[in-house]
Amino acid sequence: MTTTETPTSAPAVPGFGRRRFVTFLVAAPTLTVAARLGIDLIADTPALAAGRPTQTSGEATTATNLGTTYVLRVTSDNRIIFESPKADVGQGISTALAMLIAEDLDARLTDVHSELADAANLPGQSVGGSVSIRDAYDPVREMAAQARARLVTAAARRWGVAADTLTTHDTAVHAPDGRSETYGALAADAASITSPDVAATPKPISAHTVIGTPASQQEGRAIVTGAMPFALDVPVAGALPTVVARPPTIYGTVAAIDASVTKAMSGVVAVTTIPTGVAVTARTFHEALRGRDALRVTWGPGPVDDVSDSTVTERLAQAIPPFVNLPLLSNHVDGRFEFAFVNHAPMETNAAIADVRQNSAVVWSSTKVPNSTRRQVAKAIGLSENAVTVHVTRGGGSFGRRLSSEAQIEAAQVSRALGRPVKVMWTRDDDTRHGRMRPASMHRMRITYLAGEMVSFQNLSSAVQLDFGVSPVITGIDPGALGYPSIGSAFFAITQETPYALGVETKALNEVPLKFPTATWRSVYSGHNRAAEELMMDRLASKLRKDPLGLRISLAKDQPAKALLRRLRTESAWGTSLPAGWAQGVGYHEEYNGRAGCVVTIDASDPNAPRVMSALVAADMGVPVNPRGLEAQFMGSVMDGIGTILRAGNHIDSGRVRESSFADFTWPRQRHAPRDFRLVLMPTTGTSIAGAGEIAVPAATAAVASAYGRATGTQPWRFPLNF
Amino acid sequence: MPTYKLFVNGERVSVDAPADMPLLWVLRDMLGITGPKYGCGVGACRACTSHLNGAEIQPCVVPIADCANKHVTTIEGLADGDTLHPVQQAWLDEDVPQCGYCQPGQIMATVALVKNNRQPSDAEIDAIANVCRCGTYCRIRRAIKRVTA
Ligand code: FES
Ligand code: FES
Numbered sequence: 114m115t116t117t118e119t120p121t122s123a124p125a126v127p128g129f130g131r132r133r134f135v136t137f138l139v140a141a142p143t144l145t146v147a148a149r150l151g152i153d154l155i156a157d158t159p160a161l162a163a164g165r166p167t168q169t170s171g172e173a174t175t176a177t178n179l180g181t182t183y184v185l186r187v188t189s190d191n192r193i194i195f196e197s198p199k200a201d202v203g204q205g206i207s208t209a210l211a212m213l214i215a216e217d218l219d220a221r222l223t224d225v226h227s228e229l230a231d232a233a234n235l236p237g238q239s240v241g242g243s244v245s246i247r248d249a250y251d252p253v254r255e256m257a258a259q260a261r262a263r264l265v266t267a268a269a270r271r272w273g274v275a276a277d278t279l280t281t282h283d284t285a286v287h288a289p290d291g292r293s294e295t296y297g298a299l300a301a302d303a304a305s306i307t308s309p310d311v312a313a314t315p316k317p318i319s320a321h322t323v324i325g326t327p328a329s330q331q332e333g334r335a336i337v338t339g340a341m342p343f344a345l346d347v348p349v350a351g352a353l354p355t356v357v358a359r360p361p362t363i364y365g366t367v368a369a370i371d372a373s374v375t376k377a378m379s380g381v382v383a384v385t386t387i388p389t390g391v392a393v394t395a396r397t398f399h400e401a402l403r404g405r406d407a408l409r410v411t412w413g414p415g416p417v418d419d420v421s422d423s424t425v426t427e428r429l430a431q432a433i434p435p436f437v438n439l440p441l442l443s444n445h446v447d448g449r450f451e452f453a454f455v456n457h458a459p460m461e462t463n464a465a466i467a468d469v470r471q472n473s474a475v476v477w478s479s480t481k482v483p484n485s486t487r488r489q490v491a492k493a494i495g496l497s498e499n500a501v502t503v504h505v506t507r508g509g510g511s512f513g514r515r516l517s518s519e520a521q522i523e524a525a526q527v528s529r530a531l532g533r534p535v536k537v538m539w540t541r542d543d544d545t546r547h548g549r550m551r552p553a554s555m556h557r558m559r560i561t562y563l564a565g566e567m568v569s570f571q572n573l574s575s576a577v578q579l580d581f582g583v584s585p586v587i588t589g590i591d592p593g594a595l596g597y598p599s600i601g602s603a604f605f606a607i608t609q610e611t612p613y614a615l616g617v618e619t620k621a622l623n624e625v626p627l628k629f630p631t632a633t634w635r636s637v638y639s640g641h642n643r644a645a646e647e648l649m650m651d652r653l654a655s656k657l658r659k660d661p662l663g664l665r666i667s668l669a670k671d672q673p674a675k676a677l678l679r680r681l682r683t684e685s686a687w688g689t690s691l692p693a694g695w696a697q698g699v700g701y702h703e704e705y706n707g708r709a710g711c712v713v714t715i716d717a718s719d720p721n722a723p724r725v726m727s728a729l730v731a732a733d734m735g736v737p738v739n740p741r742g743l744e745a746q747f748m749g750s751v752m753d754g755i756g757t758i759l760r761a762g763n764h765i766d767s768g769r770v771r772e773s774s775f776a777d778f779t780w781p782r783q784r785h786a787p788r789d790f791r792l793v794l795m796p797t798t799g800t801s802i803a804g805a806g807e808i809a810v811p812a813a814t815a816a817v818a819s820a821y822g823r824a825t826g827t828q829p830w831r832f833p834l835n836f
Numbered sequence: 837m838p839t840y841k842l843f844v845n846g847e848r849v850s851v852d853a854p855a856d857m858p859l860l861w862v863l864r865d866m867l868g869i870t871g872p873k874y875g876c877g878v879g880a881c882r883a884c885t886s887h888l889n890g891a892e893i894q895p896c897v898v899p900i901a902d903c904a905n906k907h908v909t910t911i912e913g914l915a916d917g918d919t920l921h922p923v924q925q926a927w928l929d930e931d932v933p934q935c936g937y938c939q940p941g942q943i944m945a946t947v948a949l950v951k952n953n954r955q956p957s958d959a960e961i962d963a964i965a966n967v968c969r970c971g972t973y974c975r976i977r978r979a980i981k982r983v984t985a
Contacts, residue, residue, distance in 0.1 A: 203935025203970050329931035336936030337924040337943060339871025339911030346870035354865055379837070379854070397865035398874075399857045460875050460883055460937040460969045509873070509937030510969045541876040745934055745972070752971025775967050776880040784962035786973035 134182070134252040136259055143188060144296075144303040146260045148252035150182035150237035182237040183249065184230075185214060185256050187264070191284055191297030193218065193225040198238035199245045200229060200481045201332070202459070202508035202515060204806050205742040206245045208331045210253055212739055216323040217257035217315045219281035220296065227331060232483035232503035240481040241516060241633070242586035243705040243804025246738060250802045254315040262309035267302035268294050269310060276310035318736060318799045325797065327741035332507065344464045344478045344506045345536050352466050352534035353382055354398040355527055358405045359390040359547050362768035363629060366413035367391060375404040384408070387526045389519065389547075394527060394535055402540070416628040418768035425577065425627070425765060426451065429555035432575035432623040436559050443563040446652045450558070450645035451831045453762030454550040454577070456772075457634055458780060461509020462544040467524035468534035473500045478521050479508025485583040486518040490525045512753075513633045514549055516584050542773040550763055550770075551634030552577035556645040560615055560653050567668065570615035570649075574622040574642055576601065580631045599624045605638050611646055612703045613668040629765075635753060636807035639704055640814055641832075644758070647700045647815030648829070651822060661819070662687050662699050662712075673733060674703065677710050677795055681731045684793050685712035694718030695726075696824035700754075700815025707803025708733040708795075711751065711816040713787065717824035721835060725755050725817060727789040730809050735801035737794050744792045747809040751790065754813035755781050758821070762833045779835075840904045844869065845913025851900065859895035859903055860884050863910060871911035871940045875967065882966035885941035886910045892948035911940035914947065923947050926983035934970035942966050946980055955984045 139145040184196040195214055201207045207227035215222040232238070237248055261281055268286035269276035271294070280287045287293040296303075318324075335341040360366065370391055372384040380400030385392040391408055395401035429451070439445055465478035467490070474496055480486040480503065487503045508515050524537040539548065554576035561568040579601045581587045590603050597603035605622035622638065634640065650668075654661040666678045678701060681687070687697060694717050701710040709732040717723040730747040737743055761780045764771035772778040822829045837852045844867060851866050860877075863869040863886075872895055875883030879897040886895050887909040888902075895908075914921040920928070923946050933939045945964050949956055961977055968976070 203933075203937075205934070329928065330933060332936065333928045333931060333933060334920075336933045336939050337911075337920065337927045338915055339940045341936055342870070343873070343937060345864075345874075348868065397853075397857065397861045399854070399861040399865070402877075458969055460881070460935065460967065461873070462875070508935060510935045512969075538874065541878070541881070741931055745931070745970075745975070748974050749934060749971035752968075752973065774876045774878055774880050776876075776878065780967055780969060781971075781973075782967055783964050783973045783976065786971070786977075788958055788974075788977065790974040 136252060136255050138259070138307065139184070141186070141304055142301060143186060144260055144263055144300040145184065145186045146256045147185070148183045148256045149235070150248060150252055182235050183253055183256060185260055187260065187296050187300040187303070189297050189300055191224060191295045193220050193284070193296070195225060195227045196230040197227045198230050198233070198235065199249070200240045200479060200483070200505050200508060200515065202240070202479060202481065202511035205330050205739065205745060206240070208328060209246055209738045209742055210249055211331060212323050212328055213249065213253040214257045216321055217254045218261050220284040222323060222328060224284045229505040229507070231505065232487040238484055239585040241584045243806045243808065244585065245804070247706060247802055247804055255313070258315045259313045262311050262313035263303040263306040264296050264299050265311050266306050266309040267299040271299070271302065318797065324736065324738050325740065328739050329741060341507060343461050343509050344466060345538055347466055347477045347506060349466050349468060349477065349534050349536070352468070352536045353394045353396070354401045355392050355394040355524070355535045355537045356398065356401045356405050356540060357387070357390040357392045357523060357537065357543065358408050358410055359543055360412040360415060362415040362418050363547065363770070364415035364417070366415070367410060368413040369411040371409040374407045374409070378404050378407060383531050385527050385530045387523055389523060392523065392527045392537070394531060398538060415768055420627060420765060421767055422765050425553050426555070428625045428627065429553065429575045429577070432625050433555060433557050433573045436557070436571050436573070437619070439561055440563060440568060443561050443568055445559050445561045446649065446656050448558045448645065448649050448652055449830055450556040450648065452554045452641040452757070453833060453836060454553045454629070454765065455634065455757055455762045456545055456548060456550050456778060457512040457514035457632065458545070458778060459508070459510030459512060459514050462541055463514070463520035463539035463548060464537065465520040465524040466534060466536040467521065467528040469494055469525055469528040472496070474525055475502045475504065476521050476525060477504045477506055479506050479511070479515050480518060480521065481511060481515045482583050482585070486521050489518050490521055493522045494525045494529045512635045516582050516632055517549060541775065545772050545774060545778055546770040547630060549630050549632035551640070552579050552629065552631045554641055556642055558645065558649050560649055567614060567616040569617040569619070570611060572620040572642070572646065574605065576622060576624055576638070577629055577631065578624045578626050579633065581633060584633050586633060586637065605642070608704065609638055609642055610703065612670055612674050612701060613650065613665065614670050615668065636810040639702060639807070639811040640753070640757065643702050643811035644700065644814040644818060648818055648822070651819050652828060660688070665699065665701060673708060674701070677701070677708050677731055677733055680793060680795065681710040681712055681729070684731060684791070685729050687712065692718070694824055696820050698816045698818065698820025698823055700812040700819060702808065702811035705804035705808050706735060706801045707808050709747070709809040709812045711809060711812040713751070713813070713816045713820050715817070715820035715824050717821055720825045723759055723821055723824070724785060725751070725787045725820070728787040728813070729791045729793065730813065731793040731795065732809065733795035733798070734803040734805065735798050737797065740794060743794070743805050746805045747792055748790050750809035751813040752781055752786060753810050754817040755785060758814055758817040758832050758834065760785065760833050760835055762836055840900050842903050842905060843907045845909060853900050855901040856899045859898045859900055859908065862900050863895060869910055869912060873937055873940060875938065882945060883938050883941045885944040885966060887944060887948060890951070892945055911944060914943070921947065922983050923950065926979040929982060930975045930979040932972050932975040932979050934972055938966060938968045942968065942976055950980070950984055956980065
C-alpha cells in the first residue's frame with residue numbers, strides 16, 4: 114500500500130481545496146487500483162484506525178477493507194474501466210477524469226471507459242463547489258501511475274528483461290527489441306505485483322500529452338444517436354409512469370382528495386397520497402397526466418401563501434442595515450441591486466425510477482449526492498441505508514438542481530405503496546413551480562474615496578434563505594462557531610472576495626427566513642453578488658471618468674489579475690468603435706483556485722430586445738485539463754449570464770410561482786446567443802488546478818449587465834431586465 | 837381503444853392508444869423509443885423534436901391519430917447503421933453536447949432545416965427555437981456551418 118499526501122496542507126475550510134488520499138492495489142483477478150479520498154476527514158473509520166494508511170508496502174487489500182473513492186480496472190480485452198464517484202450532468206467530468214488516467218497510464222483515451230459509481234458512502238462522492246477536478250487530480254493520476262508501473266513490471270518479468278528498458282504507449286508495453294504486449298494481456302499478471310520494479314510517479318506537466326490537449330466528451334456518440342440513457346430511459350421492467358399532483362402554492366398540503374374519476378379512467382393503475390401531493394400511476398405518462406388532471410384535491414395552505422414579490426423586496430430591504438458614516442470630505446458611489454428568484458431549469462426535469470421490495474430498494478436517477486439520496490430514500494421508506502442501492506444515471510443538466518432528491522424519495526414512496534417499480538417524472542410546470550430556485554437577493558454597495566485614493570467598500574446584502582441541503586460546499590462550515598447567524602451568511606463571508614483594492618472592506622449578507630424551495634445555483638452567491646460588485650466598478654469608473662477596464666487593471670489586487678485583464682483588453686480589442694446602441698462590457702472574478710474574465714459585445718439598439726453578439730472569456734485555470742471542456746463550460750456560463758441578466762426569472766404571486774414552462778420562463782434560445790464565442794487560456798502556471806463549472810458565471814453575468822448599461826447609457830440594477 | 841398503424845424509423849408498428857395520446861408517449865412508453873426527450877410537454881422546449889413524413893414535429897403535442905399510416909423518424913432512425921448522419925457527425929466533430937438532453941431535438945431540427953436549405957443563413961439558424969439549458973448554442977451554430985460548408 115502506498116500512502117500519499119498532497120503537498121498542500123489541509124485546507125482552511127474543509128471541502129475546499131485538495132485533499133489527502135491513499136492509493137492501493139485491490140486484491141482482484143485482474144489489475145485493479147483504487148484511491149481513497151479524504152483520509153484526513155475520516156480518521157476514525159475502522160480500517161484507518163487499524164493504521165492501514167501508514168503502511169507503505171504494496172500488499173494487496175480488498176476494496177471493501179478501506180473503501181474506495183476511485184477504482185481503475187484493466188480488463189483482459191484491454192479496456193480501462195474507471196468507476197467514477199463524480200456524477201456527470203453535462204459538465205464533462207467523466208471525460209476529464211478519463212484524461213487523467215490516459216495520461217499517466219499511457220493508455221489511449223478511447224480505451225478508458227468511465228462508469229458512474231453507485232452510492233457507496235465515501236468521502237468525495239459528491240459534486241458541487243467546482244471541486245471534482247481539484248479532488249481528483251492527484252489521486253487519479255497517481256492511481257494510473259501505480260497501474261502503469263505494475264503493467265511494466267509484469268511485462269519485464271514475462272520477457273526476462275529489465276523493467277527500466279521498457280516503454281509504454283497506446284495501452285501497451287513495448288520492449289526495445291520490438292516486442293509489445295497490450296495492457297489487457299498483462300492485467301492478470303500485474304494484479305499480483307505488490308512492489309513494482311519501476312517508479313509509480315505521475316508525469317511532470319512538461320511531459321503531458323493528454324492533459325491540456327482538447328478532447329471531446331466520451332459520451333458524444335451515445336448522445337447524438339439517442340442511445341444515452343437518462344433516468345427515465347433506463348429499461349426497468351414493469352416500471353410504471355407516475356406523476357404527482359402538487360398544491361397550487363409552494364409547500365401547500367393535501368387537505369382532502371376525491372380520486373373517484375381518476376381511478377375509473379383507462380390506463381390509470383393507482384392513486385397514492387404522499388407527503389408532497391397525490392401520485393397518479395398509469396400505463397403511460399399520457400394516462401397518468403390525464404388522471405392527474407381529473408383529481409379533485411382540496412389543498413391546504415403553504416408557509417408563504419401571503420408572500421408576493423413586493424413582500425420579498427420589502428423584507429430584503431429591511432434586512433439590510435444602513436451604511437456606516439463616511440469620512441469627512443470623501444466622495445462615494447452607491448448602488449442598489451436586486452435579483453429575482455430563478456429556477457435551475459435543467460432540461461431533464463426531476464426524475465427517478467424506484468423498485469422497492471420487502472427488504473430492499475433500488476433507485477435509478479441522476480444525483481450529485483448519491484449518498485444523501487440513499488440516506489433520504491432509506492429514511493422515507495423505513496429501510497436501512499445498506500438495503501438501498503442508488504444507481505447514478507447521467508443527468509440532463511443540474512446547475513445545482515441535483516443536490517436534492519425529491520423525485521427519488523417520491524418514487525420510493527409510491528413504489529413501496531404499490532409494491533411494484535415506478536418511474537416518477539416531474540412535469541416542467543412541477544419543476545418550475547415547486548422545483549428549486551436561486552433565492553431572490555438585494556445588494557447595497559458603497560465605494561468611498563478621498564483625493565483619488567480608495568477608502569472603503571461596503572457590501573451589505575440580503576437574500577431569501579438558501580437551503581444548502583447536503584451541498585458539499587458547506588462541509589465543515591459551522592456558522593455559530595464562526596460567528597454568523599446562518600450558513601448562508603457564513604458562506605457568503607467565506608466565499609465573496611472582491612479582487613480590487615478598494616480600501617477597508619465591510620461585507621455581510623443577512624438571510625430572510627422565508628420558506629421557499631431554494632438551492633445553490635451555479636456559483637451560489639457569486640453569480641449575482643459579484644456581478645453587482647463589478648457593476649459598482651463601472652459606476653466608479655464613470656464617476657472618475659476612467660475607462661472601466663483600465664480602472665479594473667489599476668485596482669486589481671495582484672499581478673495575475675492584472676495580466677488576465679490586460680490580455681482581455683487586447684484580445685477583445687477593447688474600446689473599438691461600435692454602432693450606436695452597441696457596447697462592450699466587462700466582468701472579472703476569482704474563485705475555485707482560478708480566475709476568469711469576460712468581455713461581451715451587446716446590441717441594445719432596441720433596449721427591450723438586447724442581444725449579446727459576441728463573447729470572449731479569458732481564464733487562468735492553473736493546469737487546464739481539457740480545453741475543449743473548459744470552452745463548453747464557459748459558453749454555458751455566458752448563457753447563464755444572458756439568461757439571468759436579460760431574460761429569465763421567477764415571479765411570486767401570493768405564494769405561487771407565476772412561470773410554468775419555457776414559454777414564460779424565457780430562457781435564452783439560439784436567437785439570444787452570441788454568434789461568436791472565443792476562449793483564451795492564460796499560460797499554464799502549474800501551481801494549482803482550478804474548478805471550471807462555475808468560475809465564469811460571475812464574470813459573464815457582470816459583463817452582460819455592464820455591456821447593457823454602457824450601450825443604453827443606463828445603470829441597470831434590477832434583474833432580469835426584461836421580466 | 838383505436839388501433840393505429842404507422843412506420844417508426846422504417847419499421848411498421850401497430851399500437852392501441854387513445855386518439856389524443858401524444859406521439860411522444862406512444863414512442864417512449866409503448867414502443868420503448870427513448871431518444872425523443874420530454875422537456876415541457878407543451879411544445880415550448882422542443883427537446884422531443886422528431887420528424888413526421890420528413891417534416892419537423894414536436895411529438896409531445898402531436899396526437900397519435902395524426903400519425904396514422906405516416907412515417908415517424910426519431911433520433912434513433914437517423915444514422916445508417918454505424919454510419920452517422922452528416923449532422924450527427926458534425927455534432928461530434930464540434931463536440932456540441934454538454935448534458936446531451938436537448939441534443940436529439942437539436943439534431944432533428946437541424947436535419948429538417950438543412951434538408952430544405954443547404955446553406956442556412958445566420959438568421960435562419962437563429963430561428964431554431966430549441967432550448968439548450970446548458971448553453972451549447974455557439975457550437976450548434978458551428979456544427980451547422982460545418983455540415984453545410
Ligand atoms: S417536450 Fe416537446 S416541446 Fe418540450
Ligand atoms: S446540452 Fe444540456 S440542455 Fe442542451
